[in-house]
Amino acid sequence: MMVFSFSIKHSTSDSSARVGLISTPHGTIETPAFIFCATKADIKGVTIDQLVQANTQIILSNTYHLMLQPGSELIKKAGGLHKFMGWNGPLFTDSGGFQIFSLGHGNVCSEIKGVRNILKQRTLMNLTEDGARFRSYIDGRIVNLTPEKSVQIQMDLGADIIVSMDECTPYHVSKLYTANSMEKSKRWTLRSLAEMKKYEQKGQALLAVIQGGVYKDLRQESANFANENNFHGFAIGGSLGKTKCEMYDVVAMTTEMLDKNRNVHLLGIGGVEDIFECVKYGIDTFDCVAPTRIARHGVAIVKLNESRTKPQNYINLNNAVFRDDFLPISEGCHCYTCRNFSNAYIHHLIKAHEVLAGNLISIHNIFTMNRLMNDIRQSILDGKLNELKTEWCGV
Amino acid sequence: MMVFSFSIKHSTSDSSARVGLISTPHGTIETPAFIFCATKADIKGVTIDQLVQANTQIILSNTYHLMLQPGSELIKKAGGLHKFMGWNGPLFTDSGGFQIFSLGHGNVCSEIKGVRNILKQRTLMNLTEDGARFRSYIDGRIVNLTPEKSVQIQMDLGADIIVSMDECTPYHVSKLYTANSMEKSKRWTLRSLAEMKKYEQKGQALLAVIQGGVYKDLRQESANFANENNFHGFAIGGSLGKTKCEMYDVVAMTTEMLDKNRNVHLLGIGGVEDIFECVKYGIDTFDCVAPTRIARHGVAIVKLNESRTKPQNYINLNNAVFRDDFLPISEGCHCYTCRNFSNAYIHHLIKAHEVLAGNLISIHNIFTMNRLMNDIRQSILDGKLNELKTEWCGV
Numbered sequence A, B: 001m002m003v004f005s006f007s008i009k010h011s012t013s014d015s016s017a018r019v020g021l022i023s024t025p026h027g028t029i030e031t032p033a034f035i036f037c038a039t040k041a042d043i044k045g046v047t048i049d050q051l052v053q054a055n056t057q058i059i060l061s062n063t064y065h066l067m068l069q070p071g072s073e074l075i076k077k078a079g080g081l082h083k084f085m086g087w088n089g090p091l092f093t094d095s096g097g098f099q100i101f102s103l104g105h106g107n108v109c110s111e112i113k114g115v116r117n118i119l120k121q122r123t124l125m126n127l128t129e130d131g132a133r134f135r136s137y138i139d140g141r142i143v144n145l146t147p148e149k150s151v152q153i154q155m156d157l158g159a160d161i162i163v164s165m166d167e168c169t170p171y172h173v174s175k176l177y178t179a180n181s182m183e184k185s186k187r188w189t190l191r192s193l194a195e196m197k198k199y200e201q202k203g204q205a206l207l208a209v210i211q212g213g214v215y216k217d218l219r220q221e222s223a224n225f226a227n228e229n230n231f232h233g234f235a236i237g238g239s240l241g242k243t244k245c246e247m248y249d250v251v252a253m254t255t256e257m258l259d260k261n262r263n264v265h266l267l268g269i270g271g272v273e274d275i276f277e278c279v280k281y282g283i284d285t286f287d288c289v290a291p292t293r294i295a296r297h298g299v300a301i302v303k304l305n306e307s308r309t310k311p312q313n314y315i316n317l318n319n320a321v322f323r324d325d326f327l328p329i330s331e332g333c334h335c336y337t338c339r340n341f342s343n344a345y346i347h348h349l350i351k352a353h354e355v356l357a358g359n360l361i362s363i364h365n366i367f368t369m370n371r372l373m374n375d376i377r378q379s380i381l382d383g384k385l386n387e388l389k390t391e392w393c394g395v
Helices: A048-053 A062-068 A071-078 A081-085 A097-104 A147-157 A175-202 A215-226 A246-259 A272-280 A290-296 A334-339 A343-351 A357-380 A385-393 B050-051 B061-070 B073-079 B081-085 B095-105 B149-156 B175-197 B216-228 B244-257 B273-281 B290-296 B337-341 B344-350 B354-380 B385-393
Strands: A006-013 A018-024 A027-031 A032-035 A060-061 A091-093 A124-127 A132-135 A142-143 A161-163 A203-210 A231-236 A261-267 A285-288 A299-301 A314-316 B003-012 B020-022 B026-033 B033-039 B057-059 B092-095 B125-126 B132-135 B142-143 B161-163 B203-211 B231-238 B261-265 B286-287 B298-303 B315-316
Touching: A018 A357, A027 A032, A027 A357, A032 A290, A032 A314, A032 A357, A048 A343, A048 A357, A060 A062, A062 A071, A062 A142, A062 A147, A062 A290, A071 A147, A081 A091, A081 B344, A091 A147, A091 A272, A124 B273, A142 A147, A147 A161, A147 A175, A161 B092, A161 B161, A175 A203, A175 A215, A203 A215, A215 A246, A215 A343, A215 B020, A231 A246, A231 B132, A261 B315, A272 B298, A285 A357, A290 A357, A299 A357, A334 A357, A334 B033, A334 B073, A343 B081, B026 B033, B026 B057, B026 B354, B033 B354, B061 B073, B061 B095, B061 B142, B061 B149, B073 B149, B081 B092, B081 B354, B095 B125, B095 B132, B142 B149, B149 B161, B149 B175, B175 B203, B175 B216, B216 B244, B231 B244, B244 B273, B273 B286, B273 B385, B290 B298, B290 B354, B298 B354, B337 B354, B344 B354, B354 B385
Parallel strands: A032 A060, A032 A285, A060 A091, A091 A161, A161 A203, A203 A231, A231 A261, A261 A285, B033 B057, B033 B286, B057 B092, B092 B161, B161 B203, B203 B231, B231 B261, B261 B286
Antiparallel strands: A006 A018, A018 A027, A124 A132, A132 A142, A299 A314, B003 B020, B020 B026, B125 B132, B132 B142, B298 B315
């Protein structure tokens, strides 16, 4: 049986970008890689066959959603999440913490991104040293999640790469709160590591979440702690600031602090430009719902010079300009959608309220993100990452 | 270029069941066959690749829906419906009449099935000798459809088998109304035939709709007319009565009246038991939205002995009994869904409101209907149609 490992195949002198290989019990992942979100054990509307045909290496499911519906016991009884959902490749799960805290603070992600939103219903009931207590968004029942429980659930799911539970610190808190929260996350992460030892022989990996918000000294403290303990790798979490610039600064300074021999995941970030920037700082894997979520709203990912209107990395197929556009989304693209269907057809499906539109654009976006990551890996090997970035994002 | 033809490969002595072959400009169809409804130029949530993998021979699109959105001119400009939707096989379109009249009478189909429903908004504005005038359900604009226009639109779409426009006579009318309506449909059908002559070299087929409601003498009159003119085949339309028994009687007496050397389509019928009955009366092709519509509501087609609860030709995957059922929908089935996914997984997707559930069940239902028709063809050749019916529907 293959166990988790990470090896660097190539690094560069002018940036921290690197090409690597992650091995897992369910196969390997060439990095930098993008991880697609199969939140509730499926990529909405896209079958596993279609995912594989789009060259997908790895997918992610959410512990929070699956522990509530259908429950991790059921998935364990089914033989694990791989068997349950028919996916045989590498699988990543998060700890459940992000959703508990972001929903708990009233919104899925706006709070940690610094956008205040106090109108939505709060579901986080109680946060103690032991863990978190929250209301299920499905049926209102009260659920406890502890670091140990999160590891147990992720092991029941059978993911290849799991994440330690942390408190997902909001943006609108004091530095003291962030410091205390980071310290608690350290204690939780040690408890996760202790729990994980019970499953050691299974070969899965535990990533420690690096906290500390936008504060350099706190990030350093969190990174030191993670470096000193034998986590398989790291995941950069917590608030990354309010602007793109702030985010790049936080990612740059944090990766600089981390042990270079372990893989680094950046939680929840996946814009094309963000990926180029963060690959340069040494990020190995990304996850984000965006490629498939925007697809369901009619938006396809393209290179800057392929957007028909203003220069951007997407086209919106809802626009009337596509009504009689008989070209594919991207003329150079070899995805199933671009080989077979025109923008006019997809625009028609959107206007006719057919879900197939979202499926077809999802297939294109998944294929495109996989192609982007493949091209990024090649460009790092060739020393041409900046040229590739210009091709995708302009100068 | 292949032109339309129909040949009988095998007929039986104990019933009117026959095995045949329809040739069209886009390939052949072994009959009896089922035609799947790609109403708005797609099978909701299912890609053309998935349709092909499920052994689909022929699909149907609706003139009524496509003339309103995106419009037949646009589809013509796209190179025809085959190219627009990426389907290279035989394609069937209806005349648009059914929707105009059934929506016009206040409901899609309940009226011609004899179920009164006067609450819904009527959209049929005017019915004359020339044609019908109705309001678009999309934007309220007024649209005229004549027999000639219907042929022109279907030719713009480029279907291989098209249907003449008729008045779809309701059930709750007098025999005199039905007789007058049938006479008008005859005149309309002659106008369709004249229009069709302009396109003769393209090799497509025009089916004449047989009207006359539940009245034997009117059906005979309509059948005589169709037999005497050189339509490529027939489609049985109009009211088939209020009960299954009445429907079987109407189908049996109508097929008996028709020229045996031409193919007979039964419009809008597709239940498993109905198919077995009507194949015996000599029906060659069926179309119905049911297999994919029920799939989107969580219902899968199975043999009688595969339904877990009471003996019936379906299982409802919404039911809690499937929560921890780790078997596929049908253990003997080789469809993509049954080879890869359990009822527990599909039940979870339904509970989690994931559209993938409907897609996976649609794939199973399409594969199953194609397998059913294949087995029916083989059983006719083997003289074992009744045995096959018992296997599927019981005694």
